[in-house]
Amino acid sequence: MELNSMTLAISLSIFTLLILGFVLYRHKQLHFLALAFEHLPKPIIITDQRARILTVNRAFCDITGYPPEDVIGQTPAVFNSGRQDESFYRQLWYELQRNGHWQGEVWNKRKNGEEYAERLTIASFRYPFRKQRYYVGTLTDISQNKADEATIERLAYYDTLTLLPNRKLLENTLQKALKKPNETKASGAVLFIDLDDFKSLNDTCGHGMGDLLLVEVARRIHACLDFEDATVGRWGSDEFVVILENLSSKLALNDAIQQAEWIQSKLSEPFTLNGLEYFSACCIGIALFDHRHSAQELLKKADSALHHAKRSGRNCIYTFDPSIQQALVQKLELEKDLRHALNEAQFELYLQPQVNSGGCLIGAEALIRWNHPQKGMISPADFIPLAEKSGLIVGIGDWVQEEACRLLAGWKTHPTLAKATLSINVSEQQLRHRDFVAKTLNSLNVCGIEPAQLKLEITESAVMLNLDECADKLCQLKQHGLEFSMDDFGTGYSSLSNIRALPLDQLKIDQSFVRNLLEDKSNQTLTQTIITMSEALGLEIIAEGVETEDQKLALEEMGCHLFQGYYFGKPLAYTDFMAYVETAGACFKNS
Structure with missing residues (x-):
């Protein structure tokens, strides 16, 4: 009996020691867990089922600026920034109750009033054998991410x-x-x-x-x-x-x-x-x-x-205006076609006769025409401005120059055209191109023609944009024997001193003066002034746009004896021009 009582006492003592050890062990475990919770770098918040805050860790306090005593017993509404409305939080709680967890981005407010963005994850849990639900939330401060995104968006948009x-x-x-x-x-x-x-x-x-x-x-x-x-x-x-x-x-x-x-x-x-x-x-x-x-x-x-x-x-x-759009579309289509015109040999030169007072042919002006495969003949007034705007004018101008030299070379053995001059227009972009002089001389050399037979027509506006550069290039070509005519003279803004700086051989009276020459006294005065000035400078003078006998006679009386215009002949395709030469009984100057 005594042995049994002793055995029971020992057993109770051991059981008590075991219980005490287990309690101490659990207490130590809980202490370790509490330390871990407090020192976790991830901000954590725990609430009860009524969303009252039970505890927060140090990282949470650091990120929000609130000490534990300020928030425990409160609800997370204390952090509300006001950026999310009530419907946002109703949806949050609905998903949390249905799924047991929720994750998303929330804008909250620190204790100092600064708003910040956080990525929040909430999960619900229960203690064993208890019905009460608890919620644990972990968050990450993504303010810098949002600031970076805003910077990227600002730079992008x-x-x-x-x-x-x-x-x-x-x-x-x-x-x-x-x-x-x-x-x-x-x-x-x-x-x-x-x-x-x-x-x-x-x-x-x-x-x-x-x-x-x-x-x-x-x-x-x-x-x-x-x-x-x-x-x-x-x-x-x-x-x-x-x-x-x-x-x-x-x-x-x-x-x-x-x-x-x-x-x-x-x-x-x-x-x-x-x-x-x-x-x-x-x-x-x-x-x-x-x-x-x-x-x-x-x-x-x-x-x-x-x-x-x-x-x-x-x-x-x-x-x-819809008509503007239609015109713009047509213009773009024309420019696209223009880029293929050179390679597909759609351009050709038409020649308009130039004559003297006796009606003898002294030469011609080469005028480019575009024979479009679908649209037929397109006026230079429609495609030259497009070529200038797109920069294609340089390549087109080079083609005109090369083609003109080829025609002159073919006239070397012609009984009446061997000494004819051929005038071509030179654009402002072409004149300013760095290789203009070299390309011009190369065209002459390749075709083996006399430089004086190729007359380059330049406009006042093209030259005056950069007088010194243009004068230098023209002087270089003049040394090789080329001749120059100032086209549309009187319509620009050049001065007499500027004209004298250029190695010109001829002035061309613009057709706008000739058109109303007989009716407009001011046109008569301007035309007479141009003719008198050209004589004083020792320059040849030619009038373009002459369409009637009366205009020709008036110009002759003023002292102009070279003409170009429909009265003497319209621009002709090459074969038609050659027929004109044969039937007109043309004569040529000997110079």
Whole structure:
């Protein structure tokens, strides 16, 4: 009996020691867990089922700025920044209850009032044998990520100088506007704005001054927008775009024009740039919304209206006209075809006779014609401006020169054309090309012709853009025996001293003087002055555009004895010109 009592006592003692050891072990475990929770680098928050905060760790306090005693017993609403509305939190709790977890981005507020973005993960759990639910949340501060994303977005979608939306964001904004349901039958408009003569400010005062103007222009345009749903952005360089949404369909055009006029008036007021007073102006093209078209198509319409406004002068406004677009499309198609014309041998030279007072042929002017395979003969007035704008004029001019030399070479053994001169037009771009002299001499040498038989016709405007450079090139060619004629003389802005600086052989009276020579006294005076001046300078004089016997006689009386015009012969294809030579009984000067 005593042994059993002793055994029981020992067993109880051992059990007590075991229980005590287990309790101490669990306490030590909990202590370790508490230390781990406190020192985890990940911010953690634990709440009860009513969202009251039970505990937070040190990392949470560091990121929010709140000590534990300020938040324990509170709800997470204490961190609310106000950026998310009630519906956001209702959806959060709904998903948390349904799935047992939630993850997403939340904007909260630190104790100092600073707002920050966090990526939050919440999970629910229960203690064993308990019904009460608890929630544990872990978060990551992603404020720097958001700041980086904002910087990337700003660089991608905003102009760094004016801070306005850039071209990409404008296109996106316009595309969204065009895709909106149009149940209200609302309309809208695009205004394309271009500053007049902005390049001059950059060239004279530097790009820094130009940037100051652009910033101020952006501010003024933004300040004078009269419509709530309006967006202004910088398209590029000195171009800005305004998008007006939700305009009344009936008044859309009128509202857009009024807005454009208001912008113009504000931009016409003087600017002060680093103490310098500067006056600016702008042209504006307007296109109304068409929900059937894309943003790019609508912007093209506004841009074409802008180009029409700029052609009309400074400070002009123009609304899009479908006929303009059609003309622009045709122009682009023509330019595309023009790029293939040289390689596909679609050009040919027509020759217009030049005669003296006795009616003898002294030479001809070579005039380019484009025989389009589908559109037939295209006037130089239609394709030469395109060639000049696109830079193709240099290659076309080289072809004309080479072809003219080839024709002259073929006339060497001709009984009546062996000493004829052939005049060709030289464009401003061709004249300024660095290889102009070398290419001209090479054409002469390859064909083996007398340089004096090739007469280069230049215009006043082409030469006066860079007189010294052009004079130097012409003098180099003059040393090799080439002759030069100033075409369209009297229509430009050259002075007598400039004319004397050039190695000219001939002045050509423009047809605009000849056309009204008999009726217009001022034309008679100007024509007589040109003839008298040419005699004083020892230059040959020829009149173009002579169409009647009376015009010829009047010019002869004034002292002009060389002529070109329909009265003597229109521009002829080569075979027709050769037939003309054979039947006209042509005679030639001996020089």
